[in-house]
Amino acid sequence: MSERMYKADQIKIMASQKLRSLGKQIVSDxxxxxxxxxxxxxxxTANIVYDEKLRQYVLGEKxxxxxxxxxxxxxxxxxxxxxxxxxxxxxHDGKTSTLRDTYYVAIGEGIDFEDQNESDEMIMQxxxxxxxxxxxxxxxxxxxxxxxxxxxxxxxxxxxRGKRVDLSIHPDGFAIGPALTTAEFVKCxxxxxxxxxxxxxxxxxxxxxxxxxxxxxxxxxxxxxxxxCRKLIRRLHDELNLPVYVFTDADPWGVHIASVLIHxxxxxxxxxxxxxxxxxxxxxxxxxxxxxxxxxxxxxEQDIKRIQDLEADPRYQTDPWKREIKEFWNIKRKAELxxxxxxxxxxxxxxxxxxxxxxxxxx
Amino acid sequence: MSERMYKADQIKIMASQKLRSLGKQIVSDxxxxxxxxxxxxxxxTANIVYDEKLRQYVLGEKxxxxxxxxxxxxxxxxxxxxxxxxxxxxxHDGKTSTLRDTYYVAIGEGIDFEDQNESDEMIMQxxxxxxxxxxxxxxxxxxxxxxxxxxxxxxxxxxxRGKRVDLSIHPDGFAIGPALTTAEFVKCxxxxxxxxxxxxxxxxxxxxxxxxxxxxxxxxxxxxxxxxCRKLIRRLHDELNLPVYVFTDADPWGVHIASVLIHxxxxxxxxxxxxxxxxxxxxxxxxxxxxxxxxxxxxxEQDIKRIQDLEADPRYQTDPWKREIKEFWNIKRKAELxxxxxxxxxxxxxxxxxxxxxxxxxx
Numbered sequence: 001m002s003e004r005m006y007k008a009d010q011i012k013i014m015a016s017q018k019l020r021s022l023g024k025q026i027v028s029d030x031x032x033x034x035x036x037x038x039x040x041x042x043x044x045t046a047n048i049v050y051d052e053k054l055r056q057y058v059l060g061e062k063x064x065x066x067x068x069x070x071x072x073x074x075x076x077x078x079x080x081x082x083x084x085x086x087x088x089x090x091x092h093d094g095k096t097s098t099l100r101d102t103y104y105v106a107i108g109e110g111i112d113f114e115d116q117n118e119s120d121e122m123i124m125q126x127x128x129x130x131x132x133x134x135x136x137x138x139x140x141x142x143x144x145x146x147x148x149x150x151x152x153x154x155x156x157x158x159x160x161r162g163k164r165v166d167l168s169i170h171p172d173g174f175a176i177g178p179a180l181t182t183a184e185f186v187k188c189x190x191x192x193x194x195x196x197x198x199x200x201x202x203x204x205x206x207x208x209x210x211x212x213x214x215x216x217x218x219x220x221x222x223x224x225x226x227x228x229c230r231k232l233i234r235r236l237h238d239e240l241n242l243p244v245y246v247f248t249d250a251d252p253w254g255v256h257i258a259s260v261l262i263h264x265x266x267x268x269x270x271x272x273x274x275x276x277x278x279x280x281x282x283x284x285x286x287x288x289x290x291x292x293x294x295x296x297x298x299x300x301e302q303d304i305k306r307i308q309d310l311e312a313d314p315r316y317q318t319d320p321w322k323r324e325i326k327e328f329w330n331i332k333r334k335a336e337l338x339x340x341x342x343x344x345x346x347x348x349x350x351x352x353x354x355x356x357x358x359x360x361x362x363x
Numbered sequence: 364m365s366e367r368m369y370k371a372d373q374i375k376i377m378a379s380q381k382l383r384s385l386g387k388q389i390v391s392d393x394x395x396x397x398x399x400x401x402x403x404x405x406x407x408t409a410n411i412v413y414d415e416k417l418r419q420y421v422l423g424e425k426x427x428x429x430x431x432x433x434x435x436x437x438x439x440x441x442x443x444x445x446x447x448x449x450x451x452x453x454x455h456d457g458k459t460s461t462l463r464d465t466y467y468v469a470i471g472e473g474i475d476f477e478d479q480n481e482s483d484e485m486i487m488q489x490x491x492x493x494x495x496x497x498x499x500x501x502x503x504x505x506x507x508x509x510x511x512x513x514x515x516x517x518x519x520x521x522x523x524r525g526k527r528v529d530l531s532i533h534p535d536g537f538a539i540g541p542a543l544t545t546a547e548f549v550k551c552x553x554x555x556x557x558x559x560x561x562x563x564x565x566x567x568x569x570x571x572x573x574x575x576x577x578x579x580x581x582x583x584x585x586x587x588x589x590x591x592c593r594k595l596i597r598r599l600h601d602e603l604n605l606p607v608y609v610f611t612d613a614d615p616w617g618v619h620i621a622s623v624l625i626h627x628x629x630x631x632x633x634x635x636x637x638x639x640x641x642x643x644x645x646x647x648x649x650x651x652x653x654x655x656x657x658x659x660x661x662x663x664e665q666d667i668k669r670i671q672d673l674e675a676d677p678r679y680q681t682d683p684w685k686r687e688i689k690e691f692w693n694i695k696r697k698a699e700l701x702x703x704x705x706x707x708x709x710x711x712x713x714x715x716x717x718x719x720x721x722x723x724x725x726x
Contacts, residue, residue, distance in 0.1 A: 171542045200464050
């Protein structure tokens with residue numbers, strides 16, 4: 001058991017302090033006979049602005065007040081305070097929870113939430129007040145991404161604190177849960193990160209030795225990357241200075257997986273730095289369907305509706321996004337990462353990957 | 364690099380031999396001027412019977428012939444032979460694939476498959492002819508379960524052959540892909556296996572030290588357990604003599620996750636021993652909703668339809684299945700594993716788990 005202070009500890013201490021001052025403010029108002037109130041950033045579409053410096057969408061200046069003077073505010077005020085108290089307890093006890101789990105604990109303690117949507121909303125309000133993502137007060141996603149590569153980590157969670165693991169010893173990948181998310185990076189032999197949407201392609205990269213040939217850490221997101229996975233990729237980029245390449249299907253869902261990782265999601269505009277602005281979408285692009293003569297499928301009604309949505313989204317107004325969305329309309333087709341297997345199982349790593357990396361590095 | 368022969372090697376040698384004799388039979392027919400033909404088990408509902416000894420549904424005696432004499436058989440005959448040749452190549456090259464990937468390779472080689480359903484069907488026909496699950500000829504599921512606990516494994520896959528890993532060193536779990544599926548069990552300190560549908564509950568079990576308190580290996584299936592995960596659980600039971608307890612939501616989907624793990628799926632009646640007949644469904648049962656006063660939700664239209672399907676299924680004609688399906692109709696509600704959190708985050712491990720294990724061990 002190491003007694004040293006980790007970055008993860010510092011974050012948790014800061015989050016705890018913010019929670020304590022939130023509580024103190026309420027108590028102090030009460031003691032002075034004032035109606036307690038809170039101010040929080042407005043999480044409305046109109047208050048979402050693009051921050052050039054952070055290169056992500058963030059909340060603007062507009063704030064809303066929640067005051068106990070107003071009887072209609074009392075219920076959400078109490079709900080929010082309960083969530084804050086629960087977050088404090090999680091940090092104190094060193095336990096983790098999920099959005100769903102938190103809802104059930106609330107139900108058990110007789111907190112009046114109509115349904116889980118209401119408790120989720122309060123957790124997001126707490127994030128916006130504290131300016132910390134919920135993972136920093138130990139509320140983690142249910143979904144698990146996984147990671148494999150030349151990186152040694154050191155755990156900071158109870159029971160494993162100070163222990164180290166080499167992430168290159170298990171080629172199927174290490175699940176990214178609370179322990180991996182809060183680990184420190186001790187030693188890294190990799191020079192870049194490949195983020196991969198599909199399990200089959202992750203396995204292909206491992207079998208073809210892409211991790212060694214390209215000195216790459218491989219991350220399997222299993223669809224949309226969970227928030228803690230996005231944060232981990234951000235840390236790999238920021239702390240270890242590793243470039244990040246993202247590989248998704250050439251369908252509107254795959255494109256959006258890459259976009260959310262890079263630009264952040266609208267839903268988390270109130271949270272900073274769980275996106276990776278420097279990450280690069282490396283394909284498979286809609287334009288690759290023609291270029292590589294990939295087996296492809298007709299866009300479905302649902303795909304077309306989704307592409308129209310993306311077209312209207314501010315995140316899709318520059319290239320490669322704009323160019324590739326346009327290509328969807330030209331060809332009216334979509335393709336999967338596995339489609340490269342038409343040229344043999346090793347084509348994606350032996351031919352496509354070096355071509356694409358060279359192309360992107362020229363830019 | 365160890366030169367020893369592993370069980371996984373023996374299986375692959377046997378699968379290769381079966382593939383070779385399949386090819387030889389065709390060649391020999393051709394050389395003797397005969398029209399090549401194949402016989403395969405009929406995979407129709409009428410030919411699915413319950414095998415008392417194997418305690419799973421298997422295919423009956425009915426067989427179908429596929430002969431090159433019949434021009435309508437020629438296309439599926441050629442498709443099947445291509446799949447067999449591809450399987451042989453995978454085993455020879457030590458590479459893995461998925462159903463989807465296999466389809467794309469076929470497209471690339473000009474094999475006439477209408478869509479992926481057709482190539483999937485041929486892979487299942489090959490399974491039924493060889494009497495080996497497709498994982499034994501290196502076609503793996505896309506989905507990944509994960510595992511954590513007091514077990515040391517030794518890899519048999521290229522690049523990692525002979526290397527050992529202790530599965531208790533990463534509390535978020537090790538992804539179960541091709542390498543873990545084919546590993547040998549070297550040393551096990553666990554005395555039972557807990558299979559868990561939900562990521563949040565898997566993390567809860569880890570945090571509350573259920574693995575140590577109950578000397579248990581924890582497996583997170585992330586919904587329906589992938590086939591290779593089921594096979595791995597079967598091996599933990601057969602080779603290490605570990606009892607297996609399955610924890611799912613008390614909704615028709617959760618119930619079926621437990622049932623498929625225990626009884627096998629109708630779709631894989633042609634494959635033996637990827638189910639775990641001795642595994643025990645440990646809850647959360649519909650009857651636990653009343654017993655533990657769990658927060659619950661009304662059954663949806665979709666739930667009700669699904670429960671009606673299960674009711675008609677031969678796997679649901681004995682207890683606990685029959686009893687619990689009936690309970691759905693009594694209460695018309697469903698609950699999740701996380702619902703125990705109403706009594707605090709540690710309730711599920713500290714109260715429910717010992718109660719349930721005692722109850723089940725009395726029977």
